Amino acid sequence: MKRRKKRIDKGSPKWMVTYADLVTLILVFFILLFSMSQIDLVKFEAVAESFRNRMIFDTFPSTLEMDNPTENSEPRIEDEGAEDTKNNLSESETEVIDTNEQTNSEIIENQDTLDELLAEIQSFLNENDLQNTITANRTDQGVVLILQERFLFDSAEAEIKSTGEPFLDKVGILLENIPNNVRVEGHTDNRPISTLQYPSNWELSGARASSVIRNIIASSGSDESRFMAVGYGDTRPIVENNSEENWSRNRRVEMVILELNQDFE
Structure with missing residues (x-):
């Protein structure tokens, strides 16, 4: 098989x-x-x-x-x-770096300018015997002049007193010599007010800020577009509203001299 x-x-x-x-x-x-x-x-x-x-x-x-480097290396x-690093950056990255450097330079320059402005204002206040009437200090926004109510207004009123006009005339001379924009803020204490003319502290604080601006423009001839009036009422006290002295300190008008070329926010 x-x-x-x-x-x-x-x-x-x-x-x-x-x-x-x-x-x-x-x-x-x-x-x-x-x-x-x-x-x-x-x-x-x-x-x-x-x-x-x-x-x-x-x-x-x-x-x-x-081990074996080429001849062209x-x-x-x-x-x-x-x-080399900067040359290898893209155009947009280079622009960002240049912009940041320029911004930092501008901030430093503005701070130096505000320091010089503060020193100039303090010298002006001393020369005109206003150091006991007006307080000047620096903030992030600019130089602030603080005017107490007792020098400018009667209680619950927004009309400038005759004794307060000479102070504002001197402030007008100061502002006439600088080009900065100015924000004028009115502040009150927390005690309520209710009159036919001023139903609340909001109206009173705004009217006081406007009165200060009108007086300065009338005496110095400053450009109206440089000024802005704001009324804060009793919302921004600098001390507690618990005594006559503190009420008096909170009733004030602040003039914020902004950084040069800074517009109103």
Whole structure:
């Protein structure tokens, strides 16, 4: 009896067909994902630019020396690192840096200008014997002149007293010699007021601020557009409203001499 020969199939093994189908399906799946996706062109260009930017490699060089440096390579000069970094920055990044440096320079310049203005005002107050009537100090917004109510107004009134006009005339001379804008703020204590003319402290404080501005403009001829009147009522006390002395301190008019070229907010 002859031995039966084992049949040998020609061609690829059967598992190869299944594997090929699986790979094909995976390929089709990723093609579908790619076709349905949306590429953010801006982010893509930013990433591409970061790889093209030599600053990355200049800032973080390899700690290993090159075994076979090319003939065209040049030694790194540390003194030129900062300049190379600035040159490799994009135009927008350079503009941001320049803007920040300019802003910081302007802030320092404005602070120096306000310090000089404060010294000038204090000297003016001393020369005109106003240091006991008007207080001057510095804030983030500018130089503030504080005028107490007793020198300017009668109780519950907004008309300038005759004894207070000479003080405002001198203040007008001071403001006439400087170009800064001025915000005049009226403040009262927390005791309520209810009259036909002033139903509340809001109306009284606003009327007092306006009276001060009108008096200064009339005596000095200053430009009206430089002034702004604000009434805060009793919302911004400087001391607690718990005594006659403190009530008197809270009843005041503040003249905020703003930074040069600063507009009203």
